[in-house]
Amino acid sequence: MEIPYTDKARPDTGLYNAKVGLWLFLASEIMLFGALFSSYIMLRVGADEGVWPAVKLAWPHHLLNVPIGTFNTAVLITSSVTVVMAWASLKMNNFKRFRMFMVITILCAFAFLGIKSYEYNEKFTHYELRLKDGKALTGHLEVNGKHPGFWSPSDLWNLPRLTSSNVTEVKFVADPMEGHGGHASHEALTVKVDEISHLDAFIPRNHTFFAIYFTITALHGLHVLGGALVLAYFTFPGAGMWKTNPEQFTNRIEVGGLFWHFVDLVWIFLFPVVYLL
Amino acid sequence: MAQTTTSKSGAHGVHAAHEAHHDHHELGFMSKYIFSSDHKVIGIQYGITALIFLLFGFFLVGCMRWQLAYPGRAIPLLGGLLETFLGKDMAAGGIMQGDLYNAFGAMHGTIMVFLAIVPLAFGAFGNFVTPLQIGAPDMAFPRLNMASYHFYFFGGVVMLASFFIPGGAARSGWTSYSPLATTAQFGQAFNGQTAWLIGMVLLITSSLLGAVNFITTIIQLRTKGMSWMRMPFFVWAQFVTAFLLLLAFPPLEAAGILQLMDNVFHTSFFLPTGLVVNGAQLPVSGGGSPLLWQHLFWFLGHPEVYVLILPAMGIVSEVIANNTRKPLWGYKSMVYSSICIGFLSFIVWAHHMYLTGMGTKISTFFQTTTMMISIPSVTILTALFISLWGGSIRFNTASLFALAFLPMFGIGGLTGLPLGFNASDIYLHDSYYVIGHFHYVVAPGTIFGLLAGIYFWYPKATGRFLNETLGKIHFWGSLVCMNLVFAPMFIQGFKGMSRRLYDGGATYFLETDPTALKLNIYITHSAIALGVFQLPFIWNFFASLFVGRKVTNDNPWDATTLDWATPTPPPHGNFLREPVVYRGPYEYSVPGAAKDFTPQNQPT
Numbered sequence: 001m002e003i004p005y006t007d008k009a010r011p012d013t014g015l016y017n018a019k020v021g022l023w024l025f026l027a028s029e030i031m032l033f034g035a036l037f038s039s040y041i042m043l044r045v046g047a048d049e050g051v052w053p054a055v056k057l058a059w060p061h062h063l064l065n066v067p068i069g070t071f072n073t074a075v076l077i078t079s080s081v082t083v084v085m086a087w088a089s090l091k092m093n094n095f096k097r098f099r100m101f102m103v104i105t106i107l108c109a110f111a112f113l114g115i116k117s118y119e120y121n122e123k124f125t126h127y128e129l130r131l132k133d134g135k136a137l138t139g140h141l142e143v144n145g146k147h148p149g150f151w152s153p154s155d156l157w158n159l160p161r162l163t164s165s166n167v168t169e170v171k172f173v174a175d176p177m178e179g180h181g182g183h184a185s186h187e188a189l190t191v192k193v194d195e196i197s198h199l200d201a202f203i204p205r206n207h208t209f210f211a212i213y214f215t216i217t218a219l220h221g222l223h224v225l226g227g228a229l230v231l232a233y234f235t236f237p238g239a240g241m242w243k244t245n246p247e248q249f250t251n252r253i254e255v256g257g258l259f260w261h262f263v264d265l266v267w268i269f270l271f272p273v274v275y276l277l
Numbered sequence: 278m279a280q281t282t283t284s285k286s287g288a289h290g291v292h293a294a295h296e297a298h299h300d301h302h303e304l305g306f307m308s309k310y311i312f313s314s315d316h317k318v319i320g321i322q323y324g325i326t327a328l329i330f331l332l333f334g335f336f337l338v339g340c341m342r343w344q345l346a347y348p349g350r351a352i353p354l355l356g357g358l359l360e361t362f363l364g365k366d367m368a369a370g371g372i373m374q375g376d377l378y379n380a381f382g383a384m385h386g387t388i389m390v391f392l393a394i395v396p397l398a399f400g401a402f403g404n405f406v407t408p409l410q411i412g413a414p415d416m417a418f419p420r421l422n423m424a425s426y427h428f429y430f431f432g433g434v435v436m437l438a439s440f441f442i443p444g445g446a447a448r449s450g451w452t453s454y455s456p457l458a459t460t461a462q463f464g465q466a467f468n469g470q471t472a473w474l475i476g477m478v479l480l481i482t483s484s485l486l487g488a489v490n491f492i493t494t495i496i497q498l499r500t501k502g503m504s505w506m507r508m509p510f511f512v513w514a515q516f517v518t519a520f521l522l523l524l525a526f527p528p529l530e531a532a533g534i535l536q537l538m539d540n541v542f543h544t545s546f547f548l549p550t551g552l553v554v555n556g557a558q559l560p561v562s563g564g565g566s567p568l569l570w571q572h573l574f575w576f577l578g579h580p581e582v583y584v585l586i587l588p589a590m591g592i593v594s595e596v597i598a599n600n601t602r603k604p605l606w607g608y609k610s611m612v613y614s615s616i617c618i619g620f621l622s623f624i625v626w627a628h629h630m631y632l633t634g635m636g637t638k639i640s641t642f643f644q645t646t647t648m649m650i651s652i653p654s655v656t657i658l659t660a661l662f663i664s665l666w667g668g669s670i671r672f673n674t675a676s677l678f679a680l681a682f683l684p685m686f687g688i689g690g691l692t693g694l695p696l697g698f699n700a701s702d703i704y705l706h707d708s709y710y711v712i713g714h715f716h717y718v719v720a721p722g723t724i725f726g727l728l729a730g731i732y733f734w735y736p737k738a739t740g741r742f743l744n745e746t747l748g749k750i751h752f753w754g755s756l757v758c759m760n761l762v763f764a765p766m767f768i769q770g771f772k773g774m775s776r777r778l779y780d781g782g783a784t785y786f787l788e789t790d791p792t793a794l795k796l797n798i799y800i801t802h803s804a805i806a807l808g809v810f811q812l813p814f815i816w817n818f819f820a821s822l823f824v825g826r827k828v829t830n831d832n833p834w835d836a837t838t839l840d841w842a843t844p845t846p847p848p849h850g851n852f853l854r855e856p857v858v859y860r861g862p863y864e865y866s867v868p869g870a871a872k873d874f875t876p877q878n879q880p881t
Contacts, residue, residue: 001414001850005497013496017417020493028485028523035528035573039535039546042569048550160560204544208564211544215534 007248022255026262033266036216040273043208059209061274063126063138063202065119069275072115073267076224079108080264083231083257090250095242098253102235105260109228116221123202123210124148124156129172129191130198141199142171142188148201158200162193169193213274220270223263231256314419315849319426320405321738324731327397328818330433331724332811334388337381339808344373345781346801367445378779379448380469384436386451387473390581391480392433394723398588399484399522400429402730403491403515405738409840409847410509412500412856412878417493425486432479439472447473450777452578455547455570459539460554466541474537481530484522491519500839502858506612507877509838509862510605513612514591517619518584525580525623532573539565546570568633575626583622585719586686587615589726590657593679596729597661599836600676601668602873604863607660614653614660621650631702640699647697654690658683674748678729681756682722689717692767707777710770713763721759728755731818736833740845741825747813754810761803765796835874838862842878 009016047058086101125148127141141148141157144167148155162170171188200206204214234252241249304313313319340359343352349372352359356371367377408416416422439446446469449458453473462468495516499508508516535546543561547570550563598605605611627635627643661683670676692714695701705711728751735743772793774782781797832841839858843851856878864875 003415003417003419003498004413005417010497015497017493017497020496021418021421021489024489024492024523025485028489028527031524032527032531035531035576036535039531039569039573042566042572043546043564046566047564204538204542205562207562208545211538211542211546211562215538215544219534 007245007251016251018251018255019258022258026258029262029266033216033219033269036212036219037269037273040212040216043212047208060207061209061213061277063123064213064275065122066275068115068119069271072112073271075108075112075115076264076267079105079112080261082108083260087250087253087257090242090246090253095239099235099239102231106228106232106235109224109231112224113221113228116217120214123214126202127157127172128198128200128202128206129196131191131195132197133195137172137174139172139174141201142173143167156201156203159193159196159198162196162199167193170199216270216274220263220266223266227256227260227263231260312423314415314423316404316408316416316419316422317738317847317851319422320401320403322426323396323404323429324401326430326433327393327401330388331393331397332815333437334385334393335808335811337385337388339804340373341378341381341385342801342804344378344779346798348780348783363440363445375779376445376448379450380440380446382777383447383450383453383473384440387436387447389719390451390585391477392429392436394585394719394727395484395581396429397727398585398723399491399515399518400426400487402511402588402592402727402734403487403518406730406734406840407491407512407515408494408498409737409843409851410512410838411495411498411503412839412852412858413494413498414850414852416490417497418490421486421490425483425490428479428483428486432476432483435472435476435479439469439476442467442469442472444468452574453536453570454574455536455539455565455567456549456552458536458570459548460552460559463554463559468540471537471540474533474540477533478530481526481533484526488519488523488526491515492523495519500856500858503839503877504858506609507858507861509591510594510608510611510615511588511591513615514587514594517615518587520619521580521584521587521622525577525584528573529577532570535573536570568630568635571630571633572627575629576623578629579626580622582715582718583618585723586654587618589682589686589723590615590661592730592733593682593726594661595836595838596675596679596733597664598863598865599733599834600671600673600679601665602671602865603664603668604861604865605660606663606666607656608861608863611657611660614656617653618650618657621646621653625650628697628702631699632706637699644697644699648694651690651694651697658687658690673732674743674745674752675729675732677749677752678725678732681752682725682729685717685721685725685759686723689714689719689722692717704773705770707775708770709766709774709776712776713766713770716763716766720763721756725755728752728814733834734840735821736828736845737840737843738846739822739825740828741821742828742833743821743825744817747817751810751814751817754813755807758803758807758810762800762807765800769793769796832876835872837864837874837876839877842876 003017004010005015005017007016013020044059049058082101082104086098086105089095089097089101125140126138128136128138129141130136143157143162146155148157157170169190169192172191173188202210204211234249234256238252239249241252310318310322313322336355340352340355343350351371352368352373356368356373359368359373359377360371363377367374367380373381404416404422408414436446444462444465447453447458448469449461453470458470462470495508495512535544538544539546539548545561545563545565547567548559548561548563548565549567552559552561552563594605594611625643625646627639628647631640631643665680670680692710696705696711696714732743732748735741769782772786772790774786774793778784782794786793828845831843831845834841839856842856844853857880858877859879859881860875860877862877864870864877866873867875
């Protein structure tokens with residue numbers, strides 16, 4: 001038994017099966033990210049005014065690093081170009097060029113993820129501090145002579161944890177204050193724990209902005225990772241099909257490329273919505 | 278290609294199957310029944326798993342009904358088992374506790390909708406029948422199809438396992454409204470709700486793979502001559518259903534991810550600022566929106582209603598056309614109506630939310646679209662009713678279930694109108710009236726449609742008929758009991774009985790209106806009788822595999838569609854030769870024709 005139209009296009013639709021399937025899958029993905037973008041809008045519109053320290057904003061999106069985000073956007077767009085070049089190389093029967101462009105694509109994907117991890121690290125080690133006298137600051141924390149690190153739950157501090165660990169005072173290097181001349185003071189303040197009313201890193205539980213930022217970008221990151229792994233499979237272990245069934249192999253690259261463009265497109269919406277607007 | 282499958286020439290097919298099947302080779306048990314990529318085996322896997330879940334969902338509500346009729350009395354027979362398996366805080370002395378009632382309620386809804394009805398309607402019938410009816414050798418992506426069943430299976434396992442984790446299964450209703458779903462077991466990192474969300478993500482993945490596969494199959498693998506308007510209505514119904522699943526489920530997946538973040542990482546997507554639980558402010562950042570969960574949930578939830586009903590309409594159409602020996606009346610209108618339903622079902626969701634305070638203007642919009650969607654639904658039902666007109670109807674069991682579907686779904690649909698209107702919904706919302714309404718749609722509606730399908734296609738799948746006498750006992754018993762169970766709920770609803778009460782309304786009605794409480798007892802007894810009337814079916818379903826009357830011909834119902842042009846049961850690859858379609862799907866009783874049916878693949 002053979003399923004028709006696995007590699008050749010059906011005459012009346014002009015499409016082979018996998019292409020139809022992939023477009024449908026992308027439609028579903030659009031609904032998934034569409035729902036998350038809608039949630040972003042609804043949460044932002046409904047956010048409470050003036051809860052963020054210093055700038056009195058409801059939505060502290062200014063904390064994201066725009067130059068790095070822009071650079072990452074460029075990295076993804078480059079990978080989108082190279083994946084098309086890879087497919088075009090196959091169409092021109094040039095397997096070597098195909099492999100070169102695919103390797104660039106995959107490297108771009110991992111560069112994107114590396115840069116994203118750097119951004120995550122920045123947020124996980126950045127703290128919001130409120131004192132009982134109403135003063136509020138953002139900056140970096142030092143507890144027992146150590147700076148908290150990335151992705152280690154034992155390094156994440158908040159007020160209940162400080163109290164239960166019998167820490168009496170912490171050091172805090174505050175960020176330059178916006179709108180106050182921007183003078184950077186890199187001297188550490190010593191803060192007594194019983195003066196603190198709130199302390200938490202820039203992590204999901206601290207503010208709904210971080211919650212939605214991390215959720216959407218992490219889900220997008222998973223898509224990047226998944227896409228990169230599949231493309232890597234096509235480039236190395238799965239490339240044998242080029243010899244046995246070049247037509248279907250080219251189709252696979254086309255379909256994989258379509259998914260890759262989608263992942264890229266999500267970021268192109270994500271970047272302005274989360275970083276700029 | 279003059280393959281005429283008439284009642285006589287088709288008879289050779291059973292034996293010819295083996296000879297003609299050139300790439301036939303014996304498969305091991307695992308690859309034949311567990312890891313099969315054959316759409317028919319997957320369909321049967323889906324069907325049997327879903328029927329087991331259907332029975333389990335019925336068991337859950339059986340326990341709840343006992344508690345409603347006799348609050349605080351130990352459940353006979355099963356109470357001891359519940360205490361042994363679920364612990365004293367759930368069923369001390371065999372008496373159902375409040376938490377257990379809530380868990381069973383939430384899981385009854387979840388299991389019935391996501392693990393029983395949809396897998397049976399879409400996974401089982403869609404998988405088994407759709408490729409046969411369009412003349413395809415299999416689904417477009419057989420291995421994805423297998424993965425789809427496995428995701429469904431593991432989703433079911435997670436849901437079942439959640440009864441046994443500390444604190445029990447999810448207990449915040451099948452709709453899992455936040456903030457309750459987050460605060461009900463706040464502080465317990467892995468609780469029933471978390472398991473529910475993980476289970477849902479698996480089920481959503483399963484339905485996504487299924488939907489992509491169905492649509493691709495229907496677009497790409499229609500056989501020669503099978504143009505869009507020659508497709509049986511069943512295929513159209515599955516086609517629209519697949520689009521609903523494809524596009525409506527992802528927002529629930531998004532919502533599930535957000536709620537998972539709320540439960541596990543203590544974010545506040547659905548938790549408003551200043552939320553106080555048990556007298557203390559919840560230690561979360563706040564700033565979230567409970568309304569957002571409801572929007573995302575019902576964006577799936579309402580199209581899901583049509584996912585439940587459209588496949589049943591498809592089955593009923595096939596059975597009615599076949600047993601009235603007449604073409605469907607208004608086939609094209611039915612097709613266009615189902616497409617209309619598909620579009621409109623995406624813009625009616627907030628009629629579940631009139632009481633949330635989302636605003637009168639928004640309510641008015643959704644009230645309007647809700648009234649609009651009743652038009653295509655009524656069109657399909659009317660077309661089916663008119664199809665009966667002047668027919669010489671064969672009253673076999675399949676046909677009886679299909680015929681009963683029409684008025685039962687009619688009651689379900691008409692009682693929905695007062696819920697679609699904002700003003701009357703404010704009174705009826707969250708009362709037993711709502712329970713009565715949607716159970717009429719789903720239980721004697723959809724389930725009857727599905728049972729009709731089981732009696733109709735069982736001979737094709739197994740080569741043997743189900744027993745007609747047992748079938749008729751099953752039908753009449755179910756029809757009477759279904760009505761005795763659900764009709765009194767309208768009365769209770771009008772009296773204002775809330776659907777969430779664990780004591781069956783005693784808190785409110787003991788003094789003022791004991792008759793409403795008495796109805797609980799009648800309903801419970803009817804529900805038990807309904808359960809008893811399923812026993813002949815269960816026996817019939819399994820025993821007929823071995824003792825059922827054998828099918829002597831590939832087209833035992835004298836049907837016209839391609840699913841009856843295969844050998845019985847259809848081999849791997851389905852058709853002996855690629856079928857060619859020459860005509861529309863319902864050429865019954867064509868004047869001047871030799872027989873009262875002309876199969877689609879009979880050359881002109």
